[in-house]
Amino acid sequence: MNTTVTPAAGINHPEYTRYTLLFVYACITYAIIGFSWGAIMGGFPLLRMYVDTAPHGRLILLAHGHINLLGWVEMAIFGAIYYFIPRLVNRPIYSMKLVKIHFWMHNVGLVGMVLLFTTAGVIGGYDPGPEVEATVNRLMAGVGLFGTMVLLANIIWGYNIFKTGKSGTNPQ
Numbered sequence: 001m002n003t004t005v006t007p008a009a010g011i012n013h014p015e016y017t018r019y020t021l022l023f024v025y026a027c028i029t030y031a032i033i034g035f036s037w038g039a040i041m042g043g044f045p046l047l048r049m050y051v052d053t054a055p056h057g058r059l060i061l062l063a064h065g066h067i068n069l070l071g072w073v074e075m076a077i078f079g080a081i082y083y084f085i086p087r088l089v090n091r092p093i094y095s096m097k098l099v100k101i102h103f104w105m106h107n108v109g110l111v112g113m114v115l116l117f118t119t120a121g122v123i124g125g126y127d128p129g130p131e132v133e134a135t136v137n138r139l140m141a142g143v144g145l146f147g148t149m150v151l152l153a154n155i156i157w158g159y160n161i162f163k164t165g166k167s168g169t170n171p172q
């Protein structure tokens with residue numbers, strides 16, 4: 001008995017392959033930045049002291065944590081699931097447009113969050129002025145806005161994957 005399943009048309013669409021690879025390349029890029037960030041932050045005693053003890057210095061730790069978690073970890077999960085699900089159900093992705101929106105929204109949101117976490121951590125520790133708390137709060141509101149973009153991007157991804165899987169299993 002021949003059990004070979006022929007991949008459905010569209011599963012290997014070049015644009016889908018390109019975006020799946022972009023998620024993997026983004027994962028590698030964020031891993032290199034996030035791991036180096038950890039090594040530098042932990043390796044230099046002055047920096048370690050700053051992030052552990054300066055007012056708001058901990059926000060720089062949070063930037064490191066989130067670039068790793070939302071960058072390295074999530075991008076790997078996205079790339080793997082985008083590869084895996086269409087092959088599992090033998091159907092192309094429900095919407096290529098949503099894949100692109102997901103990719104760009106997640107990346108812009110993540111980079112925005114990390115930049116603002118870092119800026120708030122640096123200003124919070126170095127600026128002794130009376131305005132510093134208000135400035136940090138404004139920057140953290142910005143983290144919230146970019147974080148909302150990341151959240152929406154995750155919902156879009158989930159919807160697209162759900163719609164791809166919805167009509168059951170492999171039709172062959």
Ligand code: HEM
Pocket residue numbers: 034035036037038039040041042043048051052058061062064065066068069072073
């Ligand atoms: C070579 C890789 C890495 C190095 C050298 C590194 C190093 C560090 C250092 C030095 C700290 C701060 C410790 C302190 O002073 O309190 C830290 C905190 C942290 N790291 Fe990493 N790290 C690495 C990879 C990762 C990865 C892959 C993740 C997540 C997937 C991660 C998540 C975190 C989190 C969540 C914190 C704590 C943030 C907080 O307390 O708010 N790190 N890391």
Ligand code: HEM
Pocket residue numbers: 062065066069070143144146147148150151
């Ligand atoms: C939309 C995305 C996200 C936003 C906007 C966000 C925002 C934040 C903020 C504002 C904090 C600081 C809270 C505080 O001041 O103590 C925080 C802490 C943290 N978040 Fe996230 N986060 C997001 C996603 C995630 C994800 C997906 C993970 C893990 C997979 C994660 C892991 C952590 C960890 C480990 C801490 C540090 C807890 C601590 O050291 O006290 N975050 N996050």
